[in-house]
Amino acid sequence: MDTLSQLKDAVLNGEYTKAGPLTEEALKGGADAGSVLNDGLIAAMDKVGELFKAGEIYVPEVLLAAKAMHAGMDVLKPELVKDGVESRGKVVVGTVRGDLHDIGKNLVAMMLEGAGFEIIDLGNDVPAEEFVEAAEKNGAQVIGMSALLTTTMHVMKETVDLLKQKKLDGKVKTMIGGAPVTLSFADEIGVDGYGDDAATAVDIAKKFTGN
Numbered sequence: 693m694d695t696l697s698q699l700k701d702a703v704l705n706g707e708y709t710k711a712g713p714l715t716e717e718a719l720k721g722g723a724d725a726g727s728v729l730n731d732g733l734i735a736a737m738d739k740v741g742e743l744f745k746a747g748e749i750y751v752p753e754v755l756l757a758a759k760a761m762h763a764g765m766d767v768l769k770p771e772l773v774k775d776g777v778e779s780r781g782k783v784v785v786g787t788v789r790g791d792l793h794d795i796g797k798n799l800v801a802m803m804l805e806g807a808g809f810e811i812i813d814l815g816n817d818v819p820a821e822e823f824v825e826a827a828e829k830n831g832a833q834v835i836g837m838s839a840l841l842t843t844t845m846h847v848m849k850e851t852v853d854l855l856k857q858k859k860l861d862g863k864v865k866t867m868i869g870g871a872p873v874t875l876s877f878a879d880e881i882g883v884d885g886y887g888d889d890a891a892t893a894v895d896i897a898k899k900f901t902g903n
Contacts, residue, residue, distance in 0.1 A: 703736035706756025725771035737806030741891035758802035781901035782832040786814035788847035793840035820850035
């Protein structure tokens with residue numbers, strides 16, 4: 693089995709202690725940074741997303757795979773910069789103001805990074821203004837918002853309204869998720885996408901950025 697296949701398997705199986713050394717090995721063996729990213733790390737995380745959506749693996753396995761992917765990325769990032777490999781796009785993520793839950797948001801951020809996106813993670817308790825400012829400042833194409841409390845979901849609408857006010861709607865797409873969030877609520881407040889799990893969020897972001 694070649695090194696890239698071994699790296700893909702290591703990430704898929706959550707073998708984070710192997711992912712970094714295998715990334716180094718692949719680079720030393722002559723693989724370019726783009727191939728290691730696309731055929732190793734991203735290919736593995738795409739498969740993780742498929743298995744997660746199909747209910748064949750669960751959150752603990754996804755977190756381990758993401759940890760392995762990060763171990764590979766730590767080695768790969770300097771090479772990607774050197775080779776000028778572009779990301780799939782920039783996504784601002786955060787849990788909305790008044791809500792301190794971040795497990796779901798973190799999972800989405802990991803899966804998006806695993807899919808090749810550059811992530812601007814604002815953490816939790818994020819007001820609408822901060823989402824919009826971060827998108828403007830970083831040239832992000834997507835804002836992803838999470839909420840676990842129904843009492844905080846109004847911040848999602850505030851963010852959508854602020855983007856319209858600044859004439860950024862259309863340029864910056866919005867997607868939302870979280871336990872109390874529904875498709876009908878998403879439609880009601882005018883967001884561009886709704887995902888009920890991390891893998892779906894990745895699919896939406898890919899669609900938004902044409903990847």
